[in-house]
Amino acid sequence: xxxxxxxxxxxxxxxxxxxxxxxxxxxxxxxxxxxxxxxxxxxxxxxxxxxxxxxxxxxxxxxxxxxxxxxxxxxxxxxxxxxxxxxxxxxxxxxxxxxxxxxxxxxxxxxxxxxxxxxxxxxxxxxxxxxxxxxxxxxxxxxxxxxxxxx
Numbered sequence: 001x002x003x004x005x006x007x008x009x010x011x012x013x014x015x016x017x018x019x020x021x022x023x024x025x026x027x028x029x030x031x032x033x034x035x036x037x038x039x040x041x042x043x044x045x046x047x048x049x050x051x052x053x054x055x056x057x058x059x060x061x062x063x064x065x066x067x068x069x070x071x072x073x074x075x076x077x078x079x080x081x082x083x084x085x086x087x088x089x090x091x092x093x094x095x096x097x098x099x100x101x102x103x104x105x106x107x108x109x110x111x112x113x114x115x116x117x118x119x120x121x122x123x124x125x126x127x128x129x130x131x132x133x134x135x136x137x138x139x140x141x142x143x144x145x146x147x148x149x150x151x
C-alpha cells in the first residue's frame with residue numbers, strides 16, 4: 001500500500017509540475033499546421049488549375065480576371081508558408097505573426113466578398129480559418145512567441 005501511495009504522489013506531482021503552456025504550445029502548432037495545409041492547397045489550386053476547371057469548382061474565379069485569381073493563389077501560398085516555415089526554422093519567426101495577421105485580414109475580406117455575392121454557405125470555412133489565424137496571431141504574438149535561432 002505504501003508503494004501505491006508513493007506512486008499516487010509521484011503521479012500527482014508530475015501532473016502538477018507539467019508545463020502549463022504545453023497544451024497551448026501543441027494547439028498552436030496544430031493550428032499552424034492546419035492553416036499551412038489549407039492555404040498552401042488553396043494557393044496551389046488557384047495558381048495551377050486552368051480557369052475553366054477552377055470556375056467549375058469556384059464560380060467566382062470564372063467571373064474575375066485570371067491575373068486576379070492567380071494573385072489570390074499566390075497570396076494564399078505566401079500566407080500558408082509564412083504561418084509555419086519561419087516558426088519551424090526559427091529564422092525570422094516574427095514573420096509567422098505577420099502571416100497570421102495577413103491570413104486574418106484575408107479571411108475577413110473573403111467573408112465580405114462571399115457574403116456580397118450571396119455565397120454565405122461557403123463562409124463557415126472562412127470563419128474557421130479566421131479563428132485559427134487569430135489564435136496563432138494571439139499565441140505567437142503575445143503568449144508563446146518563437147525565439148529566433150542564434151547565429
